[in-house]
Amino acid sequence: MRPASVVVQPAAGSRRTVRFNKRSIATSLLFGLNAAVMPLKAYISEPLPWALENRHDWITDCGVNQTACTNALLAFGYNYSQRILPGRSVTFGPGYDITRTAVSLNQGDTTSFLVQMPVSQYYSIDLRRDALALGAGRLPDNAFSGVFVSVFLGFPMAYTTLWSINASASSVDIYVSSQLPLFSPIYGATKFGGRVLVTLYILWLMWVRYYRAYLHLKRNLLDYGLQNGATSFEIILGDPTSIILVNPLVAAAFLLDTVSSVDYLSRCMVRVCQVNDLVVFGLATLYLSRTLWFAYAGLGVASALLKKVKTVRFAALDTTTTALAVSVLAGPLTYLQSRTMVCIDLYFWAGTGIVRVPNNTIETAFMCVIYISTIALLPIAVGIAYPLLRPPRNVRSLSTTATLAVTQDLKKRCILALATTSLCRRRRVAPTTSTSSFVDGGTFHVLAHQYPMYRNYLCMSQKSADCHVLCTSVGQPQRRVCLTLLFFTDLPVVPAMEPAAVGTIQGDVFGAHVIHQGRRASPWVQ
Known part of the structure; x- marks a missing residue:
């Protein structure tokens, strides 16, 4: 693993600037709203509670x-x-x-x-x-x-x-x-009210567990930067859906909604x-596609059980x-x-x-x-059969392309492509998958590929929730850093010895791995 580095200060007279990628904001909000309105999608087939129903008693x-x-x-x-x-x-x-x-x-x-x-x-x-x-x-x-x-x-x-x-x-x-x-109008109104409450809870959950972490990241980048002397940072937001999928209350709410319908x-x-x-x-x-929440609930229960058993290999499934x-x-x-x-x-x-x-x-x-x-x-x-049919490769033997595949899933590739593909020929951006010299971070996913128990949620891959930061110096793209939320990790956390915007993972494949957390209890790890 990469050793911790001290913060490299920008050149004299330079100030760090941090901005959010606008296209990634739109994409992230689109994915988030899609998850939030999922309870209300039942009304594609069901009548709204105030609609007159032509049913016989x-x-x-x-x-x-x-x-x-x-x-x-x-x-x-x-x-x-x-x-x-x-x-x-x-x-x-x-x-x-x-x-x-x-x-x-x-x-x-x-x-x-x-x-x-x-x-x-x-x-x-x-x-x-x-x-x-x-x-x-x-x-x-x-x-x-x-x-x-x-x-x-x-x-x-x-x-x-x-x-x-x-x-x-x-x-x-x-x-x-x-x-x-024919059911009572009160029954329909109660069901509608419950679905609205679940939608509001999902929106609140995305803000508290996900979007608020980006404000923290922006503040830390302004104060500490990253270990590369860059002066300009562009934050590419990820997909907050993973935060919702692993929440047991949301899964229970969808289960209750299904049996009530x-x-x-x-x-x-x-x-x-x-x-x-x-x-x-x-x-x-x-309409039956709503049953996908049964699959997520099953994966959540399986994650909790397999974390205790610790003897069954399981391939984390891409949520998309x-x-x-x-x-x-x-x-x-x-x-x-x-x-x-x-x-x-x-x-x-x-x-x-x-x-x-x-x-x-x-x-x-x-x-x-x-x-x-x-x-x-x-x-x-x-998830159980896949490792039996295709055993995982050793993390040290992974090629650059394979390493990128480990740190990115299908949805993350789409998000990065939408955020970084140039719409103007004069604008040049960092390539998303070309060479490893432009890519850093993602250490947790490479480590979890070899040690799945380091995942907090063993059965589901949360790569699409990762944040990517484009680090620029002297007007040219220098590096794209992949950051993962601590929420998805199951590793010991200790404060970093040196001031840092985000956490780093220390240790090697033969010893214990520890997250050295960034300043202000940073929720991100590089």
Whole structure:
């Protein structure tokens, strides 16, 4: 590791100047606001609490007379299924979704017939029995119909109707009509208020844990500079999203928000379990992209556990890649579950076998646990498998290009490119990845590549949150220094012996590593 250096004072008569890169400010705020409004993105699909909802009060009707309720639900589905346009297989309104799926018959008396049936992983006891009878030929083609109620901890969240219409001698069209109950306006207002509070908390968290550290950095650079005699510093801001992703309160809030919106989650399940209308499938996948917080929560829990175990190697996952992967795969993964017999049986057992429910009802609480666990465990499995398939290289054997790859992820490369790419031919800026002579700092990431336990959050890479400082002397770019927040490190911290704007890591690969903290309890390490 590089030994600590004393502060090199600028030439006589020179004054240090510090400015913020304006393009990086815009990029950083854009990423931050995207994370802050994430709770409110639910209203892309959900109605705002003050919007009038055209829903029927099925909870009251079905609580009085279930037979009349079943007939009314079937009649509603029959009538609104006429709205499916020719060549389409889906129609939906403010409080209902209806899909049509062609299913081949003559499958024999086997549960494999359920793989063809739509949303079969959510069937009640009665509906699964009738579906198997239809597939075995014991039930006439046009005689299949039924209603099941999806409840969450005993409270109705959706009413789903299925019926068949004979399409040919060897197939039937299965219609699925999902209708949502009418909830109290107070419930919608409470949910909206909670989402606004989470948004405000995220904004406050970004200021306290991230942006305020830049004001501290500017002050220290003016007073102490860096160890290179530079007189001009340009600060390139990073992405504050990592601060949010590792916060357990935010993850818990999103988990609570999801389970409080099981009604709309049920709608998405109906839409995503069909692929005839890819536009509807895509919109449902967009809503399910909110499940990426399950992945972040799972990585947070895994980080805490693996830090205690200290024997399992784990490849820290890039948060941006994880978000993109979960957002894109949430819909296809859900569809795949509806076409996999093991998953169909597992969800059926969770909905009807763990607790006693009526034969026309499923309890979705345990089904939600399975679904959330699936999303949460996938990135954990990737992080554990990656080191087994590709062991990490020794930090001393890394080339310049490999070292840059260790200290930068995809999002950080994009941020640096946007901040440093010249918009005017006469302006020249420091290259972002050309040669190591222009790059300094990033010591923590190189060290953590060899010793992952030095990361405070073992399972997630926070490279995109790094700050980069362009150090200029005599009007020419001299060096780009990478700085990491102490918040992401798990190393002992001691005050630096010499005055310094930022901290440095001392020690070598054979001894203990210690952070010598910069002046005024600097939150940055070089």
